Amino acid sequence: MACDGCTTSSKLDFDFSMAFQPIYDAVAGRVWGYEALVRGVSGEGAYHVLSQVAPEQKYRFDQDCRVKAIELASRLFPAGEDLILSINFMPNAVYEPAACLRATLLAARRCSFPTSSIMFEFTENEEVSDTSHLTNIITEYRKHGFTTAIDDFGAGHAGLGLLVDFQPDLIKIDMKLIRGIDASPARQAVVAGIIGIAGELGITVLAEGIETEAEYLVLKDAGIRLFQGYWFAKPAFEELPRIDAVPVSVPVSGAATIA
Template sequence: MKNDCVHCGISFDFYEKGNFFVEGDSIDGYLDSSFTKMNDYIAYKPYSSLEEVGEEWKKYETSNNVRIGLSRSTKPERLIDPSTFMTRMQERETVSFIQRGALTSFLQPIISMGDEAVYGYESLLRAAGNDHTFSPGKLFQVAQKTGLHSLLDQRAREEAVKARQDKVKAGVKSFINFLPSTIYNPDFCLQHTFRIVEKYQINPSDLVFEVVETEKIEDVPHLQRVLERYKKEGMKVALDDVGAGFSTVDMLERLQPDYVKIDRSYIDRCDEDAEKQEFLHSTSDQAKKLGIITLAEGIERKEEFDLCKKIGFDLAQGYFIGKPAAQLVELR
């Protein structure tokens, strides 16, 4: 089990000038007279431009047994595999923003089906200010390719917790997305999030941590440990996109979430599709038997809202109710 932040995408800088480092069990074949060996496993050479670094990288392009990196001194900093190194270099503007750029959370309202009062808000990551046009999709795509998805996911969770400050009153829930694949050891990796919750004096029971993942999660026991760790701190957990991807209905009993969010593909024009209606009925019935709160997301039409309410869903979310915004807005 990985217990240090090196594996969680710690920052990596591309200096315009400095020293290029190479580390491995058999590096002699890569070295020329410009290198200085520190020991049998690591050596460095000076460079005066990133173009030089790009040329040097080509020597290691197909190597699986070395790590490379940059430093402004003769002491190595972070060393990574050559493939990830080059991807980060090619995407360094986005990588720099992932590491240090200003982020914020937009809030999208979630309402109770019964009285249509605000129940909570989902926090959605955005680039802050007008100087950057990075979309959340772009940020997470590059983060995944460059090994920085854990760092970005951690930063997103922090911004989501901070978004409650002076905006969301106590008792109203905050739904916060997280990627289970970025949490290697729940006891260790979630400490940063728990410290942020304590720092901003947020009631843990007002936070709902929501599993999101584009690929199927195969390590269900690991996911169980992550969810149990959140619950141990007094927080709630939710499964997103039930009915698509890994979150199939038969996982509800095994994972025992506090909430389930139905995949929007089953909500879209559900009033016109008998098969979707059958799925919504069966999911709602099973969740109620397990004491799980149900949320229909992606509602964009009154007909969808009315049907989900009739079926018995507890909560609703979507453009019909309210769009994500930097500030809280009055509902329809």
């Protein structure tokens, strides 16, 4: 089945690349995976790239980002390591889920990159009016072995309603709830509630935007296993950065599987 975006979306008139930021597994004491973050060809920030995307290019941009991330990760990820590649996608740029996955599947096959090592995350900040369409996307992605995640959880349009309509494999707690959590009982209470709900639903929790050791330790003690943020490592342009902030020996590669 074809989709409108596949045939009508305009080609991009600019180029881009990716930076990678590690996701740290506090239980295993090693890197669990890397998030691919769009950058300009000279390392310019995401806004520089996104500001060039015209409405009629939205579908093509979403597709090309997936392919670029897979191509780079297939070259950068150490051979034989069980690392997750996290790719952002825009639900409103997916017209027909099965058809819109073709380029992704072809890229994975061409690069010998297993679909089980790919996580697709969508931000709660993007309003999705048709939740049934989003459910169809998630269902289709799971058929192919992809992991699914909600980014920026707790700061967007839908909140807990997303967890009622469907359950992703993972949620990333928004950094606004993380910032200064070591000194904020209110933030600690809210995050504890999210952790409890996620646990009941069998959803893994990741804390993003960690900038201090105090934030990390409070969240680790609360039971969170996966972490991401500048305290561990800033995104590195077209390479995998090392983690050097955690006070243990941390290999560059190696990963645990989502429970």
